[in-house]
Amino acid sequence: MNSTKFLFCFFLCAFSAQISAQSNQTSVSAKDALQRLVEGNLRFVQGKSIRPNQSVERIKEVSKRQNPFATIVGCSDSRVPNEIVFDQGLGDLFILRTAGQVSTYASWGSIEFSVAVLGVNLIVVLGHTSCGAVGAACKADEVPGHIITLTNAIKPAAEKVKQMDGDFLDNAVKANVAFQVNSLRKLDPILSKYYNKGQLHIVGAVYDLETGKVNFLTEDYITSITK
Template identity: 90%
Template sequence: MKGYKFLISFFLCVISTQIMAQSNNASVSAKEALQKLVEGNLRFVQGKSIRPNQSVDRIKEVSKKQNPFATIVGCSDSRVPNEIVFDQGLGDLFILRTAGQVSTYASWGSIEFSVEVLGVNLIVVLGHTKCGAVGAACKADDVPGHIIALTNAIKPAAEKVKHMDGDFFDNAVKANVAFQVVSLRKLDPILSKSYNKGQLQIVGAVYDLETGKVNFLSEDYINSVTK
């Protein structure tokens, strides 16, 4: 009986949190969220970052609840700190980072949590130039330990652009992002359902290590490279 009551309380808590988060995020559409990221990155590139939501008051505010307006699926590379390059602060972004931004079950569950429970309407898959994980996948050499799980996940994208014009490495970085975007759009049951209904947008971008600029991939490119 106690176990039953605990489960009821748990699910009520989850539902309550979900309703609250979705209500709070109702005014932040995917379009608005994307615009905030674009504007923040522009400030960063121009050296005009305002570093919002980083005060002591903000710390206290977000200690009560989190209400991120976007989810970033990015690379672990130390040179791409998401809040800094998008000029955002505490509680603004829900972030997952792995080398080559490769996603597996734990990552998928975390992304779904951001959408289903926190009410996020925008997911950005953020790759970057000169990505070491992508570079390893472009080579035929074996890699040690569990790193092979990363390169194996990236290799299909690298193979797709192997004979394209331009720099193979740069093309592979972009293709890897595009493949990951499409994979998340098709991920059942939560992401695919929300995406197909138009409630959720999933886009791809590449951060330039030399300029600090985030370049978003066009739908035409994503469609062409993932066919």
């Protein structure tokens, strides 16, 4: 057996074992998962965080397996640490973070893994106010290196709201989240299948850097802005 076939078989066996290990776990419904996030963020905003699942016992518990109740697709910004702003702990959230929460192949595969293997029923695309990546996409200035891949991915959302009333950056941040939600809902072959069957919810939200509040986008907004 050559090395390529060996690696493929090794990966397949490991993947199958992970599915088997997760199959006996009970998934949290999207509704309950969203409620946990809303309640956790409220505690954070009110200065009443309880910092759950951060004990030594929890470390040992999740070392055996993980069972996150939600996937967060967020921005890399250091001011938006997802477990803290949602007041969650070890093993609670499956998190992907890139500047401007822009997704590409590695991100898509990771998100699919959280759904198909780990049994997550809720994906939250989490943007934030005053996002630097979105701000760069709103300008005509050239950006260095691979940063252009980020701004190019965000520009369609920025262009959509360019003539809209209100603050350009604020509008672009919201639109960018909505566009990303819409894109994930249509992503074949896994996310679109689960979403269209009603087995997966994909929602958008914006974190306010000044207040710590996470504001979820309405379905009407997402539908209207992505037409």
